[in-house]
Amino acid sequence: MSKKNTEIPTSKLKIIPLGGLEQIGMNITAFEYEDSIIVVDCGLAFPQDDMLGIDLVIPDVTYLKDNYDKLKGFVITHGHEDHIGSISYILSQVPAPVYATRLTMGLIEHKLEEYDKEHASQGAKLMDTVRRKTVTFGQSINLGDFRVEFIRTNHSIVDAAALAIYSPVGCVVHTGDFKVDYTPVYGDAIDLQRFAEIGKKGVLALLCDSTNAERPGFTPSEKTLAPIFDNIFEENKHTRIFVATFASNVDRVRQIINTAYKFGRKVAVEGRSMVNIIDTAQRLECIEIPENTLVTLDEMKEIPADRQVIITTGSQGESMAALSRMADGTHRKITIGGGDTVIFSSHPIPGNEKPVTRIINQLLQKGVNVVFQDVHVSGHACQEEIKLIYSLVQPKFSVPVHGEYKHLMAQAAIARELGFSKDRIKILSSGDILELSPESAEINGKVPVGGILVDGSGVGDVGNVVLRDRQRLAQDGIIIVCMCISSEGMLVAGPDIVSRGFVYIKESEDLLSEASEVVRNTVEEKLDEGSDWNSIKTAVRDSLGDFVWKNLKRKPMILPIIEEA
Numbered sequence: 306m307s308k309k310n311t312e313i314p315t316s317k318l319k320i321i322p323l324g325g326l327e328q329i330g331m332n333i334t335a336f337e338y339e340d341s342i343i344v345v346d347c348g349l350a351f352p353q354d355d356m357l358g359i360d361l362v363i364p365d366v367t368y369l370k371d372n373y374d375k376l377k378g379f380v381i382t383h384g385h386e387d388h389i390g391s392i393s394y395i396l397s398q399v400p401a402p403v404y405a406t407r408l409t410m411g412l413i414e415h416k417l418e419e420y421d422k423e424h425a426s427q428g429a430k431l432m433d434t435v436r437r438k439t440v441t442f443g444q445s446i447n448l449g450d451f452r453v454e455f456i457r458t459n460h461s462i463v464d465a466a467a468l469a470i471y472s473p474v475g476c477v478v479h480t481g482d483f484k485v486d487y488t489p490v491y492g493d494a495i496d497l498q499r500f501a502e503i504g505k506k507g508v509l510a511l512l513c514d515s516t517n518a519e520r521p522g523f524t525p526s527e528k529t530l531a532p533i534f535d536n537i538f539e540e541n542k543h544t545r546i547f548v549a550t551f552a553s554n555v556d557r558v559r560q561i562i563n564t565a566y567k568f569g570r571k572v573a574v575e576g577r578s579m580v581n582i583i584d585t586a587q588r589l590e591c592i593e594i595p596e597n598t599l600v601t602l603d604e605m606k607e608i609p610a611d612r613q614v615i616i617t618t619g620s621q622g623e624s625m626a627a628l629s630r631m632a633d634g635t636h637r638k639i640t641i642g643g644g645d646t647v648i649f650s651s652h653p654i655p656g657n658e659k660p661v662t663r664i665i666n667q668l669l670q671k672g673v674n675v676v677f678q679d680v681h682v683s684g685h686a687c688q689e690e691i692k693l694i695y696s697l698v699q700p701k702f703s704v705p706v707h708g709e710y711k712h713l714m715a716q717a718a719i720a721r722e723l724g725f726s727k728d729r730i731k732i733l734s735s736g737d738i739l740e741l742s743p744e745s746a747e748i749n750g751k752v753p754v755g756g757i758l759v760d761g762s763g764v765g766d767v768g769n770v771v772l773r774d775r776q777r778l779a780q781d782g783i784i785i786v787c788m789c790i791s792s793e794g795m796l797v798a799g800p801d802i803v804s805r806g807f808v809y810i811k812e813s814e815d816l817l818s819e820a821s822e823v824v825r826n827t828v829e830e831k832l833d834e835g836s837d838w839n840s841i842k843t844a845v846r847d848s849l850g851d852f853v854w855k856n857l858k859r860k861p862m863i864l865p866i867i868e869e870a
């Protein structure tokens with residue numbers, strides 16, 4: 306043990322979640338001791354329904370910018386979007402070395418390459434400038450005052466890691482996303498022994514995945530799905546089979562390929578994100594695929610229908626995903642119809658039920674046989690697995706992470722059951738500063754946090770006003786009022802009213818001519834008063850807005866345009 310660790314620490318260890326609480330998504334947590342900061346994960350959140358036109362949401366890292374001289378690096382637990390999704394955006398603001406296991410690093414590098422391509426005109430060169438180190442399980446890395454050890458866990462993607470973060474104040478264990486799977490489809494089981502060893506030496510705090518903390522029991526092994534897939538394939542022997550699942554669920558894809566191989570079928574993978582993840586996993590040997598099983602969609606044309614399996618994205622009803630395009634008949638290469646079987650192999654995430662139902666209806670209308678593989682095998686630990694990790698790690702303090710408030714509270718209840726007193730359980734909000742000494746844990750202060758909206762290549766240039774405009778346009782449409790006013794202050798042409806997304810004009814001619822009467826009166830009144838154009842525009846917005854509200858109970862956006870004659 307180094308000398309430093311045997312001294313009594315004078316400073317406190319700070320744990321600062323910059324996102325990932327109050328929601329599932331955008332996981333990013335800073336650990337700070339004196340002049341060292343390390344950041345665990347760098348995820349994104351997907352936009353909520355009311356964020357129209359927004360592609361993704363990335364965390365606000367003002368705190369890292371303000372303390373940039375302390376930043377030693379990013380340590381990443383696994384390759385899911387809610388853990389790596391914002392890494393290129395964040396690295397372009399606060400460049401620092403990145404540490405991750407094999408597949409995780411492969412997926413990160415793909416993101417950096419794409420970012421460099423998309424932002425070439427701004428001179429982006431993340432692939433050349435960001436230092437990257439691939440870490441193996443059991444290996445430790447030194448980052449300023451911290452040492453970080455990667456521990457093998459199980460999750461729905463291979464190479465997922467938990468972290469033991471050693472600081473002068475003590476050791477903090479961060480589980481990452483995990484489950485306990487004694488028989489994973491690929492790779493080894495979670496390294497429970499290492500958790501126990503670290504626990505024996507004394508752990509100050511445990512940051513544990515809360516996603517499934519409300520579910521009793523154990524999450525079943527991914528392997529339990531094998532006989533279920535076998536049955537479905539057996540029952541649909543004579544049809545072409547499609548399976549829709551999450552792109553990132555590498556283990557599930559592996560499972561499906563196994564079954565396909567057993568039934569002598571060839572497999573093609575469709576959907577950009579899935580092709581990318583499977584390519585990367587194959588290149589890095591994180592997935593083993595029986596020879597001559599995987600073919601391209603073009604090669605598939607030569608193969609009889611009952612020898613084909615197509616694994617596709619779009620199980621959540623995402624409108625741009627491959628399955629959606631097949632269902633509405635706009636896919637370039639695949640026509641789906643009677644005699645095909647589509648297996649949904651993932652539950653709709655709450656909120657996605659509607660788009661999923663829409664796709665199912667479209668498929669059924671086409672005569673497709675739709676099957677649900679509805680045994681829930683999640684990638685996250687249920688209550689008994691959480692208890693197991695607590696019992697092995699024996700932390701002084703419990704800090705539930707990765708979840709909405711209700712999930713964090715469910716884990717707090719588990720900790721209480723295990724004998725933790727209230728003051729040993731710390732429920733944080735994003736931005737809270739949790740200060741730890743070897744004896745105490747207190748929330749002291751707050752740093753700025755929030756979601757920054759990304760729309761295409763624009764980062765953070767869509768603010769609340771733009772978003773509100775988009776909501777209004779989507780809900781109530783727009784009315785444009787054009788008119789010509791002479792330099793003498795006479796209305797010489799118009800007002801003409803043009804609307805989009807507001808009313809169907811043919812059926813509303815009376816209403817619109819009444820509306821233009823209202824506008825004309827307002828404008829003439831204002832001109833008589835000698836008002837300037839700005840106050841004329843405001844008056845038009847007010848009077849027309851009132852008129853529309855009275856008649857239709859709607860609030861379209863109103864855009865008056867005045868031209869000088």
Ligand SMILES: [Zn+2]
Nearest residue numbers: 383385460482
């Ligand atoms: Zn995950």
Ligand SMILES: [Zn+2]
Nearest residue numbers: 385387388482
């Ligand atoms: Zn996650």
